[in-house]
Amino acid sequence: MSTKPTTTVRIDQDVKKRACEVLDEIGISMSAAINSFLKAVVREGTMPFDMKIETSKPRLKYGNATLNHAFIVKKDEFYTQYEDVASEMAKHREQLRGKTILCNCDDPFESAFFRFFVLHFNEIGLAGVTSTCYAGSPIAGLEYPLEGGTGAYKAVVTEVPEETLVRPDGSLDLESLFAMPGNALMHLTGDGDFRSDECEALLKEADIVATNPPFSLFREYISLLDRHEKKFIILGNMNAATYREVFPLFRDDKVWYGESIRSGDRKFYVPDSYPLNATGCGIDKNGRRFIQVKGVRWFTNLDTIRRHEPLSLTRCYNPDEYPRYENYDAIEVGRTQNIPIDYDGIMGVPITFLDKYSPDQFEIVMLANGNARTNVPSDTLAEVGYRPHSEDRGGVGIINGRRVYARILIRKAS
Numbered sequence: 001m002s003t004k005p006t007t008t009v010r011i012d013q014d015v016k017k018r019a020c021e022v023l024d025e026i027g028i029s030m031s032a033a034i035n036s037f038l039k040a041v042v043r044e045g046t047m048p049f050d051m052k053i054e055t056s057k058p059r060l061k062y063g064n065a066t067l068n069h070a071f072i073v074k075k076d077e078f079y080t081q082y083e084d085v086a087s088e089m090a091k092h093r094e095q096l097r098g099k100t101i102l103c104n105c106d107d108p109f110e111s112a113f114f115r116f117f118v119l120h121f122n123e124i125g126l127a128g129v130t131s132t133c134y135a136g137s138p139i140a141g142l143e144y145p146l147e148g149g150t151g152a153y154k155a156v157v158t159e160v161p162e163e164t165l166v167r168p169d170g171s172l173d174l175e176s177l178f179a180m181p182g183n184a185l186m187h188l189t190g191d192g193d194f195r196s197d198e199c200e201a202l203l204k205e206a207d208i209v210a211t212n213p214p215f216s217l218f219r220e221y222i223s224l225l226d227r228h229e230k231k232f233i234i235l236g237n238m239n240a241a242t243y244r245e246v247f248p249l250f251r252d253d254k255v256w257y258g259e260s261i262r263s264g265d266r267k268f269y270v271p272d273s274y275p276l277n278a279t280g281c282g283i284d285k286n287g288r289r290f291i292q293v294k295g296v297r298w299f300t301n302l303d304t305i306r307r308h309e310p311l312s313l314t315r316c317y318n319p320d321e322y323p324r325y326e327n328y329d330a331i332e333v334g335r336t337q338n339i340p341i342d343y344d345g346i347m348g349v350p351i352t353f354l355d356k357y358s359p360d361q362f363e364i365v366m367l368a369n370g371n372a373r374t375n376v377p378s379d380t381l382a383e384v385g386y387r388p389h390s391e392d393r394g395g396v397g398i399i400n401g402r403r404v405y406a407r408i409l410i411r412k413a414s
């Protein structure tokens with residue numbers, strides 16, 4: 001093993017890629033090139049070239065294939081803000097104590113999750129934090145320019161110094177962190193895909209998973225956590241609650257929303273290549289691109305105080321105000337706050353009910369949407385008196401011959 005210290009450097013992704021191409025041609029590694037540059041600085045006692053203002057910028061040319069790939073990748077490249085992580089984790093401090101946390105979609109140099117857990121490691125009393133980075137991410141390896149490997153690596157932290165790791169420029173002093181004997185930064189053998197054997201092995205070892213996984217793989221991601229019976233606190237979009245793989249977890253009380261986000265937009269950082277004309281996209285005062293996203297929620301199976309707080313209800317049942325569906329033995333409740341206090345049968349409520357759901361107060365029976373006929377077990381369909389309707393497109397509630405929106409069928413908890 002090399003005894004030379006490693007160092008971390010922020011490098012523009014495109015500059016790194018183009019420099020690598022040149023160095024490959026010459027046949028020297030990035031590490032050797034950086035070493036030669038630093039030796040020249042020492043030898044000459046100054047920068048080893050003239051510092052001049054660039055007068056004309058080279059134009060970059062991308063082929064269609066590159067652009068298409070970039071577009072697909074971008075949809076998963078939303079980086080969580082530190083404040084969002086800190087607000088939610090503050091609600092779970094006690095449950096985090098003594099635990100090993102895995103952030104398995106997180107470049108340790110960029111992730112607000114890794115930063116939060118490192119900065120609060122001693123205060124919370126964590127046992128460890130492991131963060132893995134994905135080689136397919138456009139930010140992978142930007143600040144870890146070691147030659148070799150796949151571009152994916154893992155950071156393992158089991159101790160953090162008492163003195164602050166925050167440098168004057170706000171970045172984390174990861175050199176000091178990884179110089180501690182209990183910590184390590186090393187290449188993975190694969191590409192860091194959370195589904196790979198080596199990443200699944202890390203998942204098995206961890207107590208709690210905390211991250212913002214790629215949205216396009218949310219179903220697979222949460223199913224994997226469920227299969228391994230892991231505790232987790234992850235970010236996703238509320239639409240994901242209606243997925244065939246996810247809704248049964250809500251119904252069976254195996255997942256619920258976290259504490260801190262129940263409405264509004266969330267801001268996420270996006271790569272510099274993200275189109276500024278995309279809806280909700282902007283640049284903050286530090287020059288970082290962001291996007292405002294609606295419907296973001298924490299998905300967790302860590303118990304929360306909020307989910308044991310019953311919804312305060314004031315309305316009473318009245319058949320004129322609460323019509324019955326033609327294809328379910330249930331009444332339509334168009335707004336969650338209008339749930340009648342005295343109705344004991346099945347009620348159809350909007351998906352946003354999940355923001356107010358307390359399992360102490362209600363029981364979730366099923367999701368009445370266009371996939372109900374195929375996704376919901378036949379005994380449950382029988383229990384709610386479902387009968388197919390020519391207009392219900394697979395199970396959407398029908399009132400006066402017209403489809404309503406997707407509804408969660410609930411009843412009072414027994």
Ligand SMILES: C[S@@+](CC[C@H](N)C(=O)[O-])C[C@H]1O[C@@H](n2cnc3c(N)ncnc32)[C@H](O)[C@@H]1O
Pocket residue numbers: 076077078079080104105106107110111112113133134136137138192193194195211212213214215217
């Ligand atoms: C929504 S971003 C969030 C990044 C980080 N967790 C955060 O919150 O800032 C999801 C990350 O997962 C990475 N990713 C995409 N596919 C992945 C996979 N199959 N396995 C692991 N990570 C993946 C993406 O490159 C991206 O960096």
